[in-house]
Amino acid sequence: MPISNQVxxxxxxxxxxxxxYDRSYLSLxxxxxxxxTDDAGVEVGALEAAWLGTxxxxxxxxxxxxxxxxxxxxGFAPRPVTRVANFCATGMExxxxxxxxxxxxxYEVVLAVGAEKMRDLAPRESLVAKTVEQSHPVIxxxxxxxxxxxxxxxxxxxxxxYGRDVLAAVAVKNHQHATNNPKAHYRTPLTVEQVLAAPxxxxxxxxxxxTPTTDGAAAVVxxxxxxxxxxxxxxxxxxxxxxxxxxxxxxxxxxxxNDFLGFAAxxxxxxxxxxxxxxxxxxxxxxxxECHDCFTITEIVNTEDLGLFAPGTGGAELLAGTTSLGxxxxxxxxxxxxxxxxxxxxxxVRMVAEVTDQILGRAGRRQVRGARRGxxxxxxxxxxxxxxxxxxxx
Amino acid sequence: MPLRAPxxxxxxxxxxWRIGAGPRQLTAADPDxxxxxxxxxxxxxxxxxxxxxxxxxxxxxxxxxxxxxxxxAATLVSxxxxxxxxxLTQEFSGxxxxxGAALAAGTALACTRPGxxxxxxxxxxxxxxxxxxxxxxxAVLLDATGDLALQVTPLGxxxxxxxxxxxxxxxxxANPPFTRWAAPAxxxxxxxxxxxxxxxxxxxxxxxxQADENGLTVDSNQSWRLTVxxxxxxxxxLRRDAPPGRGAPPRLSGPPPTFQPYYSAPQHWRDGxxxxxxxxxxxxxxxxxEFPAAPSCPVHGPAAALVPARLALSGTVFARxxxxxxxxxxxxxxxxxxLADGARFYGQVVPGRDVxxxxxVRLVLRRMPTAAGAAPRYFYKITPxxxxxxxx
Numbered sequence: 138m139p140i141s142n143q144v145x146x147x148x149x150x151x152x153x154x155x156x157x158y159d160r161s162y163l164s165l166x167x168x169x170x171x172x173x174t175d176d177a178g179v180e181v182g183a184l185e186a187a188w189l190g191t192x193x194x195x196x197x198x199x200x201x202x203x204x205x206x207x208x209x210x211x212g213f214a215p216r217p218v219t220r221v222a223n224f225c226a227t228g229m230e231x232x233x234x235x236x237x238x239x240x241x242x243x244y245e246v247v248l249a250v251g252a253e254k255m256r257d258l259a260p261r262e263s264l265v266a267k268t269v270e271q272s273h274p275v276i277x278x279x280x281x282x283x284x285x286x287x288x289x290x291x292x293x294x295x296x297x298x299y300g301r302d303v304l305a306a307v308a309v310k311n312h313q314h315a316t317n318n319p320k321a322h323y324r325t326p327l328t329v330e331q332v333l334a335a336p337x338x339x340x341x342x343x344x345x346x347x348t349p350t351t352d353g354a355a356a357v358v359x360x361x362x363x364x365x366x367x368x369x370x371x372x373x374x375x376x377x378x379x380x381x382x383x384x385x386x387x388x389x390x391x392x393x394x395n396d397f398l399g400f401a402a403x404x405x406x407x408x409x410x411x412x413x414x415x416x417x418x419x420x421x422x423x424x425x426x427e428c429h430d431c432f433t434i435t436e437i438v439n440t441e442d443l444g445l446f447a448p449g450t451g452g453a454e455l456l457a458g459t460t461s462l463g464x465x466x467x468x469x470x471x472x473x474x475x476x477x478x479x480x481x482x483x484x485x486v487r488m489v490a491e492v493t494d495q496i497l498g499r500a501g502r503r504q505v506r507g508a509r510r511g512x513x514x515x516x517x518x519x520x521x522x523x524x525x526x527x528x529x530x531x
Numbered sequence: 532m533p534l535r536a537p538x539x540x541x542x543x544x545x546x547x548w549r550i551g552a553g554p555r556q557l558t559a560a561d562p563d564x565x566x567x568x569x570x571x572x573x574x575x576x577x578x579x580x581x582x583x584x585x586x587x588x589x590x591x592x593x594x595x596x597x598x599x600x601x602x603x604a605a606t607l608v609s610x611x612x613x614x615x616x617x618x619l620t621q622e623f624s625g626x627x628x629x630x631g632a633a634l635a636a637g638t639a640l641a642c643t644r645p646g647x648x649x650x651x652x653x654x655x656x657x658x659x660x661x662x663x664x665x666x667x668x669x670a671v672l673l674d675a676t677g678d679l680a681l682q683v684t685p686l687g688x689x690x691x692x693x694x695x696x697x698x699x700x701x702x703x704x705a706n707p708p709f710t711r712w713a714a715p716a717x718x719x720x721x722x723x724x725x726x727x728x729x730x731x732x733x734x735x736x737x738x739x740x741q742a743d744e745n746g747l748t749v750d751s752n753q754s755w756r757l758t759v760x761x762x763x764x765x766x767x768x769l770r771r772d773a774p775p776g777r778g779a780p781p782r783l784s785g786p787p788p789t790f791q792p793y794y795s796a797p798q799h800w801r802d803g804x805x806x807x808x809x810x811x812x813x814x815x816x817x818x819x820x821e822f823p824a825a826p827s828c829p830v831h832g833p834a835a836a837l838v839p840a841r842l843a844l845s846g847t848v849f850a851r852x853x854x855x856x857x858x859x860x861x862x863x864x865x866x867x868x869x870l871a872d873g874a875r876f877y878g879q880v881v882p883g884r885d886v887x888x889x890x891x892v893r894l895v896l897r898r899m900p901t902a903a904g905a906a907p908r909y910f911y912k913i914t915p916x917x918x919x920x921x922x923x
Binding site (some may be wrong): 173221261265269270271273274275276277279280281283284287288289290291292295304336337339340341342384385387388390391392393394395397 | 578790791798799819825829830849850852853854858859863873899910
């Protein structure tokens with residue numbers, strides 16, 4: 138059965154994001170999942186199956202290497218549990234796997250949870266060590282996460298004639314948004330001057346162009362539309378959920394059709410989700426967007442890849458305030474990865490939870506007024522994969 | 532008895548950095564270079580002029596080779612895109628007379644079997660205290676079609692230096708001192724330094740030997756006399772000025788002691804040749820190669836016919852960043868290059884140089900960081916075409 142409008146998000150739960158030295162991976166997973174079931178008004182025992190998104194279990198002594206971590210954290214035995222991983226799109230991939238199982242008619246109510254414990258190690262022992270040491274011995278040696286996206290930034294600024302200030306504007310906007318999000322890692326507003334004066338990470342990206350290294354978990358309870366209509370307190374419908382892929386981890390930066398001005402995987406995922414949701418003019422038909430912004434440039438090019446703005450104009454729209462809270466199409470009113478942080482497996486789930494809460498009108502001081510339909514976008518690897526979810530009011 | 536063989540062409544490679552000034556000036560290599568990468572540079576430049584030549588043998592001489600088990604010549608065969616199953620290899624090491632020995636052996640080989648003989652002479656030497664002594668390489672191509680002739684004449688046995696021992700405060704010292712390089716030391720070339728196994732040939736090509744009606748002559752470490760004869764016009768093609776230097780070499784922060792990059796012996800055995808030769812794939816339906824090779828064409832799918840393809844080693848910069856996060860040898864400049872054949876390359880820019888979008892660049896073989904004590908690993912880095920970048 139086509140998935141559109143058949144699966145409902147009936148509960149959301151998000152932990153505080155940050156350097157949570159006092160919290161274990163399992164306790165974060167437990168908190169997010171039970172917050173989501175409490176929100177949905179169901180017992181954990183009523184869930185029929187669970188999908189776990191954790192991208193980097195080696196950062197947490199391999200506890201999240203299998204969804205058996207869900208069994209451990211929630212007393213879930215003997216029910217089925219499955220871990221999924223798809224680079225930084227891992228979280229939304231868990232939502233998609235759970236939604237597909239419900240749409241298939243196999244289950245009525247299931248859990249999708251993403252969790253990542255990144256700060257049990259120092260940042261340089263975390264994902265940096267993975268790309269530095271565990272990657273191929275010679276091919277692309279020297280790559281880092283900021284270094285990869287810096288190549289896109291260099292190409293974008295070179296091609297369209299922007300300066301670093303357009304990148305800084307993303308950080309300023311999202312940090313301002315995060316002052317209204319009590320769960321964000323960073324809640325302090327920034328100025329353009331502060332962003333531009335930060336130490337350089339990978340030119341032209343400075344430290345404040347980068348997402349921090351963060352612990353956190355997020356969960357959603359998904360149910361069939363029929364179950365939601367009978368049992369749910371409030372819910373939103375998944376109108377479309379798509380994944381797109383472009384290239385493997387190494388070839389992505391060697392491909393001769395890579396223009397380094399955006400991500401083909403985002404365009405593919407968006408096309409799939411828009412087709413399911415019947416969206417033909419996303420700028421007019423969406424009320425808000427949660428967009429992957431691991432680095433400031435990532436948000437700018439992805440707003441173009443999502444079809445919100447024409448190529449090269451994402452920067453101008455940002456500077457004009459189009460994507461600020463109160464603007465025509467707010468992007469990352471949660472604060473995005475820039476301010477929430479990016480506990481990899483949790484991020485995509487957090488985005489779906491944010492858009493759900495916005496449509497349900499319970500987003501507090503960051504509420505987008507009248508939000509009826511929103512989009513969440515999650516990017517993985519150097520543009521290797523991407524996931525897009527369109528959510529709408531029931 | 533002199534050995535004599537036809538000489539087709541020769542080349543030298545001197546790194547761009549200089550230490551000191553005047554006759555005491557030394558050539559200095561980048562911190563990610565060694566005798567193998569210097570030999571590659573000389574060999575690559577030489578073979579680019581003779582692309583259609585079949586190479587039957589590669590002889591490599593160095594007193595500062597990174598490995599002592601013979602893998603250096605095999606690395607050079609792959610990285611120079613020769614056929615590892617068809618090329619005879621031999622290495623000469625130990626004393627500085629290794630260079631003359633390689634030329635003597637190569638000359639003998641060229642006289643006794645068909646096919647071109649490539650002789651690579653390279654050194655990047657340092658004193659026992661770690662002070663650089665000079666770096667450089669030469670490549671010599673012996674082939675029956677050559678207009679020139681190389682004659683290698685053995686000289687009398689090298690005089691054994693009388694060693695005087697002295698004892699002072701309990702320490703015994705010898706004069707002349709024993710060194711790892713063995714006596715007699717290679718001659719020092721004014722302005723370039725002590726270039727070891729490559730010294731005699733670099734001297735011959737840069738005007739350091741004797742030039743008269745008998746041709747060009749230079750003595751190699753009191754062991755062999757090298758004489759090149761032939762028409763004046765052909766002889767003139769061998770002579771060149773040593774390029775001017777660019778100042779002191781950049782310093783590269785070494786790997787932290789904890790650096791333990793992924794290593795797999797089967798992976799190295801399986802993929803090492805394609806990495807060294809920079810072989811990607813070409814889909815017969817596509818206009819340009821892709822790298823790294825994969826079992827499927829990204830555009831035409833798994834049914835497409837794929838053939839191995841050597842990537843072009845020059846192109847223009849497409850995107851560039853200077854990365855302050857990568858902890859080994861950083862900050863590193865990383866760039867994406869649009870190669871002349873339409874393929875793309877993504878990797879490091881060599882230390883001490885920089886590039887901008889649109890700059891013409893080429894790819895050169897360099898050492899990649901490995902764990903402390905591990906065997907060297909080589910791959911390609913990006914360097915500006917000479918004279919196109921600004922010093923950092």
